[in-house]
Amino acid sequence: ETGVTQTPRHLVMGMTNKKSLKCEQHLGHNAMYWYKQSAKKPLELMFVYNFKEQTENNSVPSRFSPECPNSSHLFLHLHTLQPEDSALYLCASSQASGSSNEQFFGPGTRLTVL
Amino acid sequence: GQNIDQPTEMTATEGAIVQINCTYQTSGFNGLFWYQQHAGEAPTFLSYNVLDGLEEKGRFSSFLSRSKGYSYLLLKELQMKDSASYLCAVQDSNYQLIWGAGTKLIIKP
Numbered sequence: 001e002t003g004v005t006q007t008p009r010h011l012v013m014g015m016t017n018k019k020s021l022k023c024e025q026h027l028g029h030n031a032m033y034w035y036k037q038s039a040k041k042p043l044e045l046m047f048v049y050n051f052k053e054q055t056e057n058n059s060v061p062s063r064f065s066p067e068c069p070n071s072s073h074l075f076l077h078l079h080t081l082q083p084e085d086s087a088l089y090l091c092a093s094s095q096a097s098g099s100s101n102e103q104f105f106g107p108g109t110r111l112t113v114l
Numbered sequence: 115g116q117n118i119d120q121p122t123e124m125t126a127t128e129g130a131i132v133q134i135n136c137t138y139q140t141s142g143f144n145g146l147f148w149y150q151q152h153a154g155e156a157p158t159f160l161s162y163n164v165l166d167g168l169e170e171k172g173r174f175s176s177f178l179s180r181s182k183g184y185s186y187l188l189l190k191e192l193q194m195k196d197s198a199s200y201l202c203a204v205q206d207s208n209y210q211l212i213w214g215a216g217t218k219l220i221i222k223p
Binding site: 004040041042043045056090097098099100102103104105106107108 | 118122144145147149154155156157158159162164201203205208209210211212213214215216
């Protein structure tokens, strides 16, 4: 596998379910990001991890819980979501945060909350 | 507040040239990125500008004017595969990327 991979690609869940999104990067990067992309809206940065330490949490509701066990893996744990949380969730990685490095994106998880 | 503006949608003809503009107001500036995103796919990096001027890369060029808070992406010899959304993003003083909503480019034969 190369680049940034995300699983699952599509997810439908009820408001009472608990699910997790997984991201893996094979680029040797030290920073990983979660973004939310809604139709016709700018990408919203949710979380940033740099060398496994969380460095950004952009006022994200606690029903989204990130986990970064190592520099290559990033998870987003979901529980008691709302229908307005339906969106494309993108994972990205870069050499490090806090520098002018391009970010490499995964294909995203299309999430639908019923 | 921080703001990135770009047109919502543009249409162009195969073989022609199109210019996609981006204006920004951010807390500091540490570079501007352009990404391409095909429907249902990941955004992919196109260009990075941190100094004023034009950066050319094949059929694509990107221009930056820091004093005007302005950039454009120029696409030449348009091909059908260039139909995509083009995202402008600025790194602020904290190196956080501030994103525009993207410009959907439609190429007609």
